Every structure is written in C-alpha cells, then in structure tokens.
Amino acid sequence: MSDWSRGYPVDSAYFDTMQPEISPFRWRPALLTARISGPSTRRFRFLELGCGSAHTLIALAACYPEAEFLGIDFMPEHVVRARALIAEIGLTNIRVEEAGFADLAAQRPEARFDYAAMHGVWSWVDAETRGDIVALLGGWLAPGALVYNGYNCAAGWAAAAPIRQIFREAPAGAGDTRYAAAREAVAAWLSYAQNPALDALWQRLSKQSDAFLAHELGAAHGSAVWFTDLAEALEPAKLGFACPCELHEQFDALFLDGARLDLIRRGGEQGWGQTARDLSYNRTFRADLFHRGALRLTTSEMIAELRALRVLGWSREAGFGLLADLPVKDTPVATPEIEARVAELAAEGAHPIGEIVDGLDLDPQRALQTVLVQLIKGNLMAVRDEAEVAAARDGTRAFNTVAKHHLEAGRRILPGLVSPETGGVVIVPKTLQRVGFGLEAGDPAQIDRMQALGLTL
Ligand SMILES: C[S@@+](CC[C@H](N)C(=O)[O-])C[C@H]1O[C@@H](n2cnc3c(N)ncnc32)[C@H](O)[C@@H]1O
Structure with missing residues (x-):
C-alpha cells in the first residue's frame, strides 16, 4: 500500500x-x-x-x-x-x-x-x-x-462487521477471482448466522463486482x-x-x-x-x-415557494425517473379519486404546484400535502422553470449524444442520461436508452415520457 x-x-x-x-x-x-x-x-x-x-x-x-x-x-x-x-x-x-x-x-x-x-x-x-x-x-x-x-x-451495517473482517483477512486472489475466498467464506458464515437482515444485505453486495467491493468492503478504514x-x-x-x-x-x-x-x-x-x-x-x-x-423560511414563505415549484404528470409505471424505492402505504391524502384528479390537473406540460393545489377540492394544507405525496409516489415529477430548461438544452443534448456514441460503439454504457427538465441524472436502462436514441422501436408512451424529460435524441 x-x-x-x-x-x-x-x-x-x-x-x-x-x-x-x-x-x-x-x-x-x-x-x-x-x-x-x-x-x-x-x-x-x-x-x-x-x-x-x-x-x-x-x-x-x-x-x-x-x-x-x-x-x-x-x-x-x-x-x-x-x-x-x-x-x-x-x-x-x-x-x-x-x-x-x-x-x-x-x-x-x-x-x-x-x-x-x-x-x-x-x-x-x-x-x-x-x-x-x-x-x-x-x-x-x-x-x-x-x-x-x-x-x-451504522444502523444497518453494525451486524455486518464480520463481513468486512472476512474481506480484510481472507486471502485475496488475482484479477477476476480476487475476492473468491472472501465471498465463499461470507456465504458459509451466513449459512448458520441466522440473520435475515444480513442475508438481504449480502444478497445485494454479492452481486457487485470485485472493483466495487474493493472500495466498499476492502478499504482499510471502511466503516x-x-x-x-x-x-x-x-x-x-x-x-x-x-x-x-x-x-x-x-x-x-x-x-x-x-x-x-x-x-x-x-x-x-x-x-x-x-x-x-x-x-x-x-x-x-x-x-x-x-x-x-x-x-x-417562515410557514408562509415555505408554502409560497412550494406552490411556485413546477411539476409534470408522471407515472411510477415508467420504471425510470426519481422514485422512492420503498413501497408507499395507502393514505387518506392519496385515494384513487384524489390521484385521478391530480393526474387530470397535471396533464399536458408542467404546472406550478399552487395551480394543482387550488384545483383540488380540499383544504389548502391537505391539498399541498396531497401534491407532495404524489411527488413521493412518482405520479408527479418536479421540473425546473422554462428559462433554466432552455439554458440547459445544448449541454444536456451534448452529454446524451456522447452517451449514444458510447452505446453505438459498444463502449461502456453510461448508467444514466441527463435531463434539462429535472436538472440532473436520470438512470435509464440500456434498452430504454436505445429506444430514446431512435436505435430501436419502443412503447410510444415511454418515448413520450423520455421526450418530456429531454432524454430523446
Ligand atoms: C468510493 S469512491 C466514490 C467515488 C464517487 N464519489 C462515486 O460516488 O462514484 C471514493 C473516492 O474518493 C477518493 N479519495 C479517497 N481518499 C481521498 C483523499 N484523501 N483525497 C482525494 N480523494 C480521495 C477515491 O480516489 C475515490 O475516487
């Protein structure tokens, strides 16, 4: 070292x-x-x-x-x-x-x-x-x-200290088999450790490459x-x-x-x-x-700023976008009727949250909470204002064009594209990238969604 x-x-x-x-x-x-x-x-x-x-x-x-x-x-x-x-x-x-x-x-x-x-x-x-x-x-x-x-x-890693220790102590091989001994030892230990939470953690980690695990588990000061x-x-x-x-x-x-x-x-x-x-x-x-x-911010400043934020109608079913990965429980502020009404109000382009809040037949505080829950559920997506989106079009297009070239040339595929609308990375699966780049046919609804985020070329 x-x-x-x-x-x-x-x-x-x-x-x-x-x-x-x-x-x-x-x-x-x-x-x-x-x-x-x-x-x-x-x-x-x-x-x-x-x-x-x-x-x-x-x-x-x-x-x-x-x-x-x-x-x-x-x-x-x-x-x-x-x-x-x-x-x-x-x-x-x-x-x-x-x-x-x-x-x-x-x-x-x-x-x-x-x-x-x-x-x-x-x-x-x-x-x-x-x-x-x-x-x-x-x-x-x-x-x-x-x-x-x-x-x-630490909360979720505390019980996993033995996994780290095994990765530090088990002999490391060369190249692709670098952590073979450590991987086998962890699986053997977990077979009798009787810890379902750790089993789930290892299931996730064991799918990762050795290069990832070197940094995640092999760092001497990893903690x-x-x-x-x-x-x-x-x-x-x-x-x-x-x-x-x-x-x-x-x-x-x-x-x-x-x-x-x-x-x-x-x-x-x-x-x-x-x-x-x-x-x-x-x-x-x-x-x-x-x-x-x-x-x-005071309460009224917070409400005013939230109301001014623009949102776009979206769908969890899209399978891409900025979604919470945990399942959301049923809640009285997101009944099917309320969700249908929000979808109607958010149709066609971006709208300030305030406009959707005012269109709901609910008291203003509950209506604002409803819209935030829809953002969390992935049925709405926050997007930047028009001037910011316009200013970002050239740069994001240049980035996504390079991503397309990588994909066409069979080089390493970038896991995400960039959206002028959301002002950041959107993780897009490879097959959907191909559709958005016009390299293969796809579901028109998915193409529309990619277009709405400025991800198509
Ligand atoms: C686990 S990687 C994360 C990389 C990147 N932030 C990401 O999330 O993909 C940690 C990064 O920190 C860098 N790093 C670690 N110690 C550093 C130091 N003392 N000074 C500068 N960079 C350091 C490493 O080279 C490595 O790229």
Whole structure:
C-alpha cells in the first residue's frame, strides 16, 4: 500500500458511477419542506470531493451551464477518465483536478463554493482524512452553502462487521477471482448466522463486482457512521443538519407503522430522531444535506415557494425517473379519486404546484400535502422553470449524444442520461436508452415520457 493513499484501496480504479440524488434542483422540495432556503440553483460554484471519474459532476455541468464545477480526486486514473469525458462532451464550466484533501485543506480557493458534495467518501477514509475534509469545507465554503454527504450508515451495517473482517483477512486472489475466498467464506458464515437482515444485505453486495467491493468492503478504514457522530464532526466547519436530501425522508408515516413510528416519535421528542429513523429502517446508507448558516423560511414563505415549484404528470409505471424505492402505504391524502384528479390537473406540460393545489377540492394544507405525496409516489415529477430548461438544452443534448456514441460503439454504457427538465441524472436502462436514441422501436408512451424529460435524441 502506498503512502499517499492512507489505507484507501488505490490498486484498482473505482467504476464509473452516476448518482441521481446529487442535484441542486432535486434537493429543493426536501429543503423547502424542511424550511431551509438553499443557495441559487442557477448560478453557483459546486465542489465535489472524491469525485471518482466525475460522471455525476460532468452530468451536472451539462445541466447547469451558468454554474462552475470543480471535482477533486487523488487517483490519477479517475482524473484522466473524467477529463476524457469532459473533452468528448465539450464542456467548459468544469475542471477535475488530481489532489488529496490534505493538500487542499492547507490552501484557499480563488472563490468560495456554494455547494459541496461527497458520495461514498466519508465512511471510506481514516479519521485524519475526515479531519482534512472538515478543514477543507471550513475554508472553502461560502456562507449559506449546502453540503451533500452520502455515506454508509451504522444502523444497518453494525451486524455486518464480520463481513468486512472476512474481506480484510481472507486471502485475496488475482484479477477476476480476487475476492473468491472472501465471498465463499461470507456465504458459509451466513449459512448458520441466522440473520435475515444480513442475508438481504449480502444478497445485494454479492452481486457487485470485485472493483466495487474493493472500495466498499476492502478499504482499510471502511466503516459505517452514526448520523450523530457525523453531525458533530462537521460542526467545526460551521455546518448544521438541514435534512435528508430526498423529500420522502420527511414522510415516515408513508412507509412505516406501529412500533417503528413510535420509536421515531420518541427519538424525535428526546433529540435522537435521526438515529431512531435509521434503526427503524435498518438503514445501510444515508444521503444528508448540511448547511452553513442558511436562512430559515417562515410557514408562509415555505408554502409560497412550494406552490411556485413546477411539476409534470408522471407515472411510477415508467420504471425510470426519481422514485422512492420503498413501497408507499395507502393514505387518506392519496385515494384513487384524489390521484385521478391530480393526474387530470397535471396533464399536458408542467404546472406550478399552487395551480394543482387550488384545483383540488380540499383544504389548502391537505391539498399541498396531497401534491407532495404524489411527488413521493412518482405520479408527479418536479421540473425546473422554462428559462433554466432552455439554458440547459445544448449541454444536456451534448452529454446524451456522447452517451449514444458510447452505446453505438459498444463502449461502456453510461448508467444514466441527463435531463434539462429535472436538472440532473436520470438512470435509464440500456434498452430504454436505445429506444430514446431512435436505435430501436419502443412503447410510444415511454418515448413520450423520455421526450418530456429531454432524454430523446
Ligand atoms: C468510493 S469512491 C466514490 C467515488 C464517487 N464519489 C462515486 O460516488 O462514484 C471514493 C473516492 O474518493 C477518493 N479519495 C479517497 N481518499 C481521498 C483523499 N484523501 N483525497 C482525494 N480523494 C480521495 C477515491 O480516489 C475515490 O475516487
């Protein structure tokens, strides 16, 4: 292991991922509902720490042409891959630099950043590197800035410590069979461990490639973090918790019942609500937003801003889009009649939420809640205003055209495309990408949906 990596597994490059949940516009509904006023979603400076091959950041640069993006990663292979894609698309508002967090913590940027993101970083690095990240955020963020952190959450990983240990200790092979011994040993251990939650976790992990597992399980400092410890660690950078980045995380009653909701209520009253939530969901991953002195919205400001957000009629059946992956329970604010009425009001193009709220025969507060539940259920999709969409058309088209070229040339297929409408990555299965690119025939309703998000070419 080399000195510069501090235990991070740098012998194999990370694969090219795209994280749809990283997007300033996508964070708006969650932030507004939590009454936090975030930075502009149009003109801003955005920093990603540990960006890997920066495919998410590059997608964002394509969507936000008036913003500036900087990605940092200490593995040169990642930087080379990122720069190749940037050049292929022809973007000029993004740079990806090879640097370690410690180097940057000692410097100051030419201008401070309004957003910072790190995904799969905090729970993969040692304590000293976390200290560097906090120092960096402390010196590089502007007042009012927002930080996204996606990290392994201790609640769902606590019982999985033996899996990590086996991956660290079982002899590693070469190439494709690198973790064969570890994989077999984990399966053997689980056959008598009698832990259904762990079985489910391993079922998910065992399908992943060795390159993924090297970073997920093989990192010497790989761990999982309790929310409270993270929140305390970020305090010196003057960061406070805003909310989880996804709107549905503020609506536990849509997903849980009985004893779990009781634990969350109790935790909330006693000041440990997020930990209670993580335990109730047996959560293995969290994606949180922290803010640096952001303004709080009053109730009427929150309602006004939510009413101004535009939404598009959508359908869970589409199989792509920005959906909560948990099944949503029945609720009196989403009866079939109400859903049919919302669909009618949201037909044909985008509408401000306020227009749909006013068209429902419900009291205004209940009507607003109804619309938010429809967003969570995937029957509505939040979209940016017309000027922002128009400004993003060229960049997103250039990105999606490169994705098409990769697909046609049989090169690595990008897992997602970018939408000028939603201002971020949309994960689109390969077959549907082919349909959207006009390479094969498909269901006209799916083509319409892809067109509505600006994903067709
Ligand atoms: C698990 S990968 C996640 C990559 C990307 N954020 C994603 O979600 O696909 C963690 C990334 O952090 C980078 N990294 C780890 N320690 C670092 C450090 N001290 N300085 C800079 N980059 C670092 C690694 O090179 C790697 O690309």
